[in-house]
Structures are given as structure tokens and as C-alpha cells.
């Protein structure tokens with residue numbers, strides 16, 4: 001019961017997903033303003049990577065249910081623990097909702113998602129409705145941008161605990177260093 005850090009699998013998934021999410025935001029952003037054909041080629045990468053993130057997130061949630069996360073350092077105040085908890089719940093909702101919404105929107109255009117030529121994720125069984133697909137994509141872009149604000153909050157929190165409180169909370173998500181539990 002003296003577990004001080006996340007398991008290796010949880011860490012690997014956390015950092016892989018974090019890098020993939022930031023890369024996927026950069027990919028979507030770099031497609032802005034490109035001519036249609038080039039934009040579609042860039043966005044194909046965004047869509048495929050989004051599906052990978054969905055699968056990794058489901059694996060991560062399953063792992064989390066099986067293996068309880070370590071407690072916060074004792075110095076973490078109740079409001080901080082609460083804010084961190086809310087942030088994590090919203091992260092999980094976005095990590096599932098963003099790719100699912102993207103997949104649903106693509107399906108309303110009657111298209112599946114190509115996985116870099118390896119295989120295709122089929123369209124969900126919905127009747128074609130491009131207007132609805134368009135609206136879902138707009139909501140998706142807004143939610144994706146909101147997620148960036150949350151990433152900033154989450155990262156500032158991690159830095160504050162490391163540099164100001166010096167409670168080692170960050171090391172719970174790293175394979176080295178010590179947390180003051």
C-alpha cells in the first residue's frame with residue numbers, strides 16, 4: 001500500500017498520449033489555410049493519430065481501473081487535489097469525446113478513416129448529413145482548443161508542485177526521483 005508512483009504502464013501511456021495529443025494539435029493547426037488537397041492529406045494524419053489516441057486512452061482507463069493510482073503527496077491541499085481530479089476527469093472525457101466526435105462527424109460525410117494505408121476504420125452506421133457533420137467538426141475544434149487551456153493548467157500545476165512546493169508530486173508520473181508521500 002506504500003506505492004509512491006504510477007505503474008510503468010500508466011507512465012508509458014500518460015507520456016505517449018501527452019506527446020500524441022500535442023502532435024495532433026500541431027498537425028490540425030498546420031493544415032489551416034492549405035489548398036484543399038494538401039489540407040486533406042495533412043488532416044488524414046490528424047484523423048488516424050486521433051484514433052490511435054482513442055485506443056491508447058481506452059487501454060489507459062482499463063489499466064487505471066485495474067491498478068489504483070498512488071496518493072498525492074501529503075502537502076497537496078484539498079482544493080488542489082480537487083482541481084487536479086476535475087482536470088483529469090475532463091481530460092479523459094476529451095480524450096474519448098474528441099476522437100469519437102471526429103469519427104462520428106466523418107461518418108456523417110459517409111467516410112471512414114484511413115489508418116495510413118494499413119487498414120480503414122469504417123464509418124459509423126449513420127445516415128449521411130453533411131451539415132450535422134460540419135457542426136460536429138466545429139464543436140470538435142472548439143473542444144480541442146479548450147483542451148489546450150487545460151493542458152496549460154495541468155502543466156503549470158505540475159511545475160508549481162515541483163518548483164514552488166517542492167513536494168515531488170511530478171515524480172509520481174516519472175520513473176525516477178522521490179515524492180513526499
Ligand code: HEM
Pocket residue numbers: 021024025028029032043046047048049050051053054094095098099100102103106113137138140141142143144145147
Ligand atoms: C484525441 C484526439 C484529437 C485531438 C486532441 C484533436 C484536436 C483537434 C484540435 C485542437 C483541432 C483544432 C485545430 C485548430 O483549429 O487549430 C482539431 C480540428 C479538427 N479535427 Fe481533431 N482532434 C482529435 C481527433 C480527431 C479525429 C479522430 C478526427 C476525425 C476523424 C478529427 C478531425 C478534425 C477535423 C476535420 C478538424 C478541423 C475542424 C474545423 O476546422 O472545422 N480530429 N482537432
Ligand code: HEM
Pocket residue numbers: 014017018019021022064069084088089091092151154155158159169170171172173
Ligand atoms: C497533452 C498533455 C497531457 C495530458 C492529456 C495529460 C493527462 C493526464 C491525466 C488524465 C492524468 C491523470 C492520471 C490518472 O488517471 O490518475 C495525468 C496525471 C499527471 N500528469 Fe499529465 N497530461 C498531459 C501532460 C502532462 C505534462 C506536460 C506534465 C508535466 C509537466 C504532466 C504531469 C502529470 C503528473 C505529475 C500527473 C500525476 C497526477 C497528478 O499529480 O496530478 N502531464 N495527466
